[in-house]
Amino acid sequence: MDDDNFDLIVIGGSANGSQAAYIAAKNKLNVAIIEEHDFIGLPEHCSGLFSYSGLNQLNSMPPDDIIFNKNIYGANIVSPNGKIFSVRKSDPHAIVCDRAAFDKFLLNRAKDEGAKVYQPYKAMKAKRSNNMIYLDIRSKKGDTISLSSPLVISGEGIRGSIANQLGLTPPPKNKFVNAAQFYMDDLNEINQEMVEVYQTQKYAPDFFAWIIPMTNTTAKIGLGTSRKSAAKELEMVIKEHEILKNRCKGSDITRVTAGRIPITGPIKKTYADNLMLVGDVAGQTKPTTGGGVVLGGLAGQIAGQIAVQCKLKNRYDSNFLKIYQKKWKKEMYSNLKRMLLVRNYMNNLSDFDVNILFNKLENKGIIQDIENLGHIDNQGVIVKKFMRTLSLYPFYFRTSFKLLKSFF
Numbered sequence: 063m064d065d066d067n068f069d070l071i072v073i074g075g076s077a078n079g080s081q082a083a084y085i086a087a088k089n090k091l092n093v094a095i096i097e098e099h100d101f102i103g104l105p106e107h108c109s110g111l112f113s114y115s116g117l118n119q120l121n122s123m124p125p126d127d128i129i130f131n132k133n134i135y136g137a138n139i140v141s142p143n144g145k146i147f148s149v150r151k152s153d154p155h156a157i158v159c160d161r162a163a164f165d166k167f168l169l170n171r172a173k174d175e176g177a178k179v180y181q182p183y184k185a186m187k188a189k190r191s192n193n194m195i196y197l198d199i200r201s202k203k204g205d206t207i208s209l210s211s212p213l214v215i216s217g218e219g220i221r222g223s224i225a226n227q228l229g230l231t232p233p234p235k236n237k238f239v240n241a242a243q244f245y246m247d248d249l250n251e252i253n254q255e256m257v258e259v260y261q262t263q264k265y266a267p268d269f270f271a272w273i274i275p276m277t278n279t280t281a282k283i284g285l286g287t288s289r290k291s292a293a294k295e296l297e298m299v300i301k302e303h304e305i306l307k308n309r310c311k312g313s314d315i316t317r318v319t320a321g322r323i324p325i326t327g328p329i330k331k332t333y334a335d336n337l338m339l340v341g342d343v344a345g346q347t348k349p350t351t352g353g354g355v356v357l358g359g360l361a362g363q364i365a366g367q368i369a370v371q372c373k374l375k376n377r378y379d380s381n382f383l384k385i386y387q388k389k390w391k392k393e394m395y396s397n398l399k400r401m402l403l404v405r406n407y408m409n410n411l412s413d414f415d416v417n418i419l420f421n422k423l424e425n426k427g428i429i430q431d432i433e434n435l436g437h438i439d440n441q442g443v444i445v446k447k448f449m450r451t452l453s454l455y456p457f458y459f460r461t462s463f464k465l466l467k468s469f470f
């Protein structure tokens with residue numbers, strides 16, 4: 063085999079591309095990973111909040127020294143008028159880690175299995191010909207290398223330019239949520255076991271604001287919004303919001319990060335001849351919370367397994383690769399679709415509507431159900447339960463037009 067010819071080329075060495083590369087390399091495929099940034103995971107674009115069950119399912123628990131907080135039990139969800147309802151599990155449910163270091167951990171794991179990493183190299187141009195993909199990659203200095211492979215897995219994130227060149231359509235850019243996040247010190251009254259989620263159309267239309275505690279005085283405080291300037295909105299919410307301003311009084315911003323989140327659910331087609339898409343570029347991101355590392359990672363691992371099958375059977379055509387879509391859909395499609403319904407519905411509700419909804423949720427039985435069934439990665443189950451909860455029907459009826467709108 064030539065130096066520049068591989069069984070598989072993975073575009074993007076971040077979390078989800080690395081999961082695919084790891085599985086394929088572990089199964090003896092000759093894998094190349096193309097990553098444009100000098101330091102994987104930077105610029106940081108994540109809060110690093112991952113469930114224990116998701117990490118275990120992916121066999122990807124990071125080492126202790128990159129975990130800030132191992133004991134997240136649940137979330138306090140705050141209504142626009144400051145009512146809090148808590149969803150707390152009896153055991154720790156999630157960790158908060160250093161996301162850039164987590165990406166490095168996953169990339170190194172793929173490297174240790176033999177994957178060759180081209181970094182910093184940007185995939186520039188991809189062309190399909192005679193059942194092969196020909197890819198030009200360029201270093202920062204401007205040197206270009208041409209690589210080839212019968213199979214590409216794109217884990218290139220939301221930009222999706224290679225996916226586009228090869229004929230697949232990434233999630234719509236005009237529907238991304240803009241997000242900003244501050245690392246903050248010397249915060250007040252932080253419950254280090256609970257994430258805080260602030261519903262507020264005033265400051266965070268079409269998403270929410272959050273506190274993700276690292277210790278009892280430090281946290282990642284962020285906000286997602288359909289408006290352009292998330293950082294400005296975040297500055298405003300920590301100055302003006304009744305609860306947040308007290309948490310942040312006298313504290314310091316030590317670091318600012320930002321990113322964009324696809325919240326329109328999975329795209330229609332995630333495979334084509336010689337190509338599979340994994341993670342954000344495939345819309346495998348939770349429309350409710352914007353989490354994309356566990357479900358995207360699972361899809362990445364599935365794509366890695368399919369790559370092994372491709373090599374065994376010497377099949378790279380879309381008719382064979384459709385098995386990828388079938389498999390990841392079986393794992394997460396209905397879950398993602400239900401979360402999309404919730405996201406659309408929540409986005410249609412005014413702050414006034416949400417205050418009324420929270421009053422209804424005070425009903426003990428509902429909170430109990432959420433605590434028993436709720437799960438960061440599998441929120442579809444709780445959506446199903448909500449749909450069957452008769453005491454919420456007067457609210458659905460009151461907002462029926464908005465509910466109907468969210469189906470379309």
Ligand SMILES: Cc1cc2nc3c(=O)[nH]c(=O)nc-3n(C[C@H](O)[C@H](O)[C@H](O)COP(=O)(O)OP(=O)(O)OC[C@H]3O[C@@H](n4cnc5c(N)ncnc54)[C@H](O)[C@@H]3O)c2cc1C
Pocket residue numbers: 073074075076077078079096097098099102103107108109110111112183184185186217218219220221223224241242243284320321322323340341342343347352353354355356358
């Ligand atoms: C503020 C914020 C907070 C978040 N918090 C969480 C959270 O707590 N938990 C969670 O699960 N998710 C969270 N997410 C979502 C999560 O960050 C994404 O879902 C996840 O990063 C998607 O991973 P990916 O590997 O698909 O894509 P990305 O992480 O975007 O990685 C794509 C990689 O491809 C590289 N690349 C792109 N194009 C090219 C090219 N042409 N050539 C070479 N390399 C290329 C990029 O440099 C990058 O390394 C958050 C997102 C934001 C914005």
